[in-house]
Amino acid sequence: MELLTRKYPVGIQTFERIIKEGFVYVDKTDLVWQLTHYATFVFMSRPRRFGKSLLTSTLESYFKGDRELFEGLKITNLEKEWTQYPVLHLDLSTTKGRSTAKELQRALTLMLKRLDVYEDNPDELTPGEKLGGLIRLLYKKTGKQVAVIIDEYDAPLLDSLHDQTTLEAMRKVMQEFYVPLKANEQYIKFCFITGITKFSQMSIFSTINNLKNVSLLPRFATICGFTEHEVQTVFKQDICEMAKDFKLTPKEMYAKIKFKYDGYHFAGGADAVFNPFSLLNALGDRLLKNYWFASGTPTFLIKQMQHFHTDITTLDSLDVPESAFDQPTENMKDALPLLYQSGYLTIKDYDAEGETYFLSIPNQEVRVGYVNGLLPTYTGLNSGDVQVGFALKFWRALKQDDIDLAMSHMQSYLAGIPYIEGFKQKLAEATTKEGFYEYTFYLIFSMLNVYVRTQVKVAGGRVDMVIFMPDTIYVMELKVGDTARHALDQIDARGYAKPYLTDGRRVMKVGIRFDADKHTVDEWKVE
16 A cells, blocks of 8 residues: 555544544554454443443454454464344433433433334333343344443543432433343343443442453453554554655654653553544654643543542652552542543553552643643643743753753743743632642643653662753752752762763753742752
8 A cells, every 4th residue: 555545544433434544553452353352241441532432343343253354364373253233322421511310321222222223111210221122132133142232331420420429410410321230141241341441349339340451461462552663563664755745754753752752551551542533643644742741631630630639740750569559540549540541651561579569640742731731720821822931041041051041041031930920819729839839830731742751760869850951961959948059069979960960861850949938949959
């Protein structure tokens, strides 16, 4: 296929259409086959726009026995029978936005009535009763067990996470809806449920005691998203063509794409995967934009972070047990499970001996979009104003290797922002000035157009900020009310710069004193 005729399936979630219309398809069908033979009832959570709907559509085509769609794909080496089964494919995104339990019940009923196979039965009054009736009807008509595929199962509940009363009423509706899945187990060949969050099996799926959660299993970690091998083979020529537009070598172009969109891990020790939505958009447009965030930052996530007073400065480096982030959404004691399940944090490493996971922000796209969403919420500052008013100037000064000029830009910018009304209001609401300015520094520096890491864990503790430029690595320690000299001494005493001394780039240590009364940088020292 010539490159100019290659079509990228951006926003296309139907397997049949992708195959028949010749869209680029990354073959995951071997994993699809393994998934269908792993257990009868399977649950998997993945972030939004990560290919969950395409996965459910592929499962539908497989159970319908549409063998011709799979010609030449890996599954043909595994599947020999291609038995046709009746399929119930339910997309619960159609029930979003319902504010009461009664509205949700009506939406679920309408969803079922719109199915081609639906037949009305006056004895079936609730959505659950109608779903159970459909399963039995299809079994009776065909003599074969039914494949039940449920996409975006949590869509009706996400907008109610912050309202426990509404959430509880909605949850009861969903409980009743899922009861037939267990009650009609003998009529079900396979049941697959997917969404973003993980609600407890003891609540939503209380009757399905054999539901297998495969969200963190290494064997299925790459079923959604593209691995490095897949990107470098399937999209090799696309990256070469994109490199010409950017006047880069293919290797340099790949590095930029990887830095922007790679880095998600869905199991300890599993291969990393690229965000498929962003990568396909980038290759189609031949641009490096923040596509995932342009499609909308979930308001439910921001609300939960505010509700739990999330310390955003810790999110670059978290050592936690599995129970801290893979727990039922309704049992959350902080926003960490939601941040992980939504894709704002990912697994970066796993300590098998201690059974702990190292979580961090996946890549530059998530970092920039995440900061753009949080900056107004936490500081009252407009991300666009920060980008032009400070971040761009600071970045350019660092490119010129002029740290003093960069710090001068920081000093003048910070001296002015307390007069912005939104910033003043957030500052007045803050528990402490020191804590508020930590957030402000974190968010402003995280949006710089360079690789910036904050609260970086090293042997001696956590360094406030590390900035990676092409020729120089800046190791920065910020002190509120203390001296720049003490900040510099802390870098030396705790060995903050040591991990970077073998990098090959020059390492510069920067101690910064911030005056909370003057609202700006008071002094800095560089070594």
